[in-house]
Amino acid sequence: MSDPPSLPYQRVLLQGIDISANVRFVEVEDHDRLIDQAVVEVDDPAGLASNAPREGNTLLVELGWSDAHATVFEGEVTRVQIREEGCEPVRVRLTALDFASRIQKRAFDPTDHIGTLSSIVRTIVTRVPDAGVTVAQIEPAADPSYVETVPLRQTQDDWAFITEQSRPAGCIAFVEYNALQSQFYFVPLAGLMASEPVGTLSNIGTTGRILSLDLDRHAASADPRRGTATIDAATGETRVTAPPAAAADPSQHPSTRAIDTADRAGAPIDDAIAVAAQATETPATQRPAGLAAGLSGDDAAQDPTRALGWRARGRCVGAVMLRAKTRITLTGIASWAEADWYVRRAKHVVATPGADQNMLASYVTEFELTK
Structure with missing residues (x-):
């Protein structure tokens, strides 16, 4: 039975x-x-x-x-x-x-912070004793120090200030319920992107079965491949480092939307495939290039969660393992989209x-x- x-x-x-x-x-x-x-x-x-x-x-x-x-x-x-x-x-x-x-509700008080970034963030999070939040991890990739002559000035409420500091550090700040309590995290995005996928979403099966899916891409929303410009203190010359070479990307394929449009218009579906085959641009070549003046390559923080500008939105049979700030694998769909994706929202x-x-x-x- x-x-x-x-x-x-x-x-x-x-x-x-x-x-x-x-x-x-x-x-x-x-x-x-x-x-x-x-x-x-x-x-x-x-x-x-x-x-x-x-x-x-x-x-x-x-x-x-x-x-x-x-x-x-x-x-x-x-x-x-x-x-x-x-x-x-x-x-x-x-x-x-x-x-x-x-943490956000705490009355705003302009403050000049002194110490390392990690110690400053820890102080802010723990100075609300009844917040019900414990510190789990504060590990910025770069941990700059601030002194009395050049302090870190806070001109926002505590939570806005923390999230504002996370961006240039290439980190993300959030509170998550883990180990039977709400815990605070301030961790590098690169570390989240290196983690193993928590599961799989597919168009077959039961739990996690994809009910609808919309894929789109905008080159302007892709993370720029940044070069850097620094000034040599000895000679005064400006040194420019070219953007790093883009990783190999999947070749162009016609989207399901393009095929559906061609079909509804009565045009041969092969036409949509032919158009894609003639395309000279790829997702990699469409990524915008930017210049971060005065920053070294390590300090020019980029957002690895949107490196190619792809976005997938949809619905699936309830999947409790699908959580923001993790990665998930898509399968059973177009071959070029079968990959590990970052979960921005669930x-x-x-x-x-x-x-x-x-x-x-x-x-x-x-x-x-x-x-």
């Missing part, structure tokens, strides 16, 4: 209390550059929520399937809305942001109908990938 199919799983704790039985909708958006957000809708037929605002309460969300699930969000409720639509049961919509929002959506509704629970994941 075969095992029963897996069912969507959701478990929500509000201030430590399990409210899963009344939860009808959960949406968790995991982003690599933004504070993560969760939206939870709860049945409230008695209307008790209107008398019990919950802003500031903690929210913990666990999603997945009955045989594979994980905690994907911990944060603080920032908004409570009462929804009354016709004869539907009253619902309460809770919106929460991860604990990076607590939105997990679980809908659970009420007992009076003749519907099945659903779990899908929307994603945005870059390459």
Whole structure:
């Protein structure tokens, strides 16, 4: 006898209390550059929520399937809305942001920081004792030091300042729920790109099966191949280093959109293939070249997550392993797109109908990938 199919799983704790039985909708958006957000809708037929605002309460969300699930969000409720639509049961919509929002809320105080970049970031993160965040990793590739005569001036709120400092350091700053607690990370993007893919998305199978996929590319959005210009202190001459040679890229192939357009227009599909075969430009040659004056090659930080300017957006059968700031492998699609991609955004959506509704629970994941 075969095992029963897996069912969507959701478990929500509000201030430590399990409210899963009344939860009808959960949406968790995991982003690599933004504070993560969760939206939870709860049945409230008695209307008790209107008398019990919950802003500031903690929210913990666990999603997945009955045989594979994980905690994907911990944060603080920032908004409570009462929804009354016709004869539907009253619902309460809770919106929460991860604990990076607590660091962001700290009152702004102009500060001249002294010390290494890593020590400054650690001081800022830990000076909010009730933020509920522990430091897991602060490892910038370059760790410059600042002294009293040339301090690092802070003119933004704490979180904006941290994320602003991460960009020139070629790093990314975020708060993630790991090992049963929310933890802070300040790590190089190059390290994330060197990590092993967490799984596979394919157009076949069950969990992680691709439901829709849109691929596009814009040369202007590709990370520039930068050269550097420095001044020799002894001679005063300007030395220019040419952009590094681009890595070999896949040859041009007609997109599914081009083939579909040709087919709908009644033109032979071979025409679309012929056009692509005659193309003289490749993704590598279309990458813009830039010049970073006064910086050495190591200091001219580039964003490896969008090196070629490719973007893939789509939906798949719920995949709890699909998380922002990781890499995923695409298979079963066009051969030139079968590769490892960086996960820029993953939105997990679980809908659970009420007992009076003749519907099945659903779990899908929307994603945005870059390459």
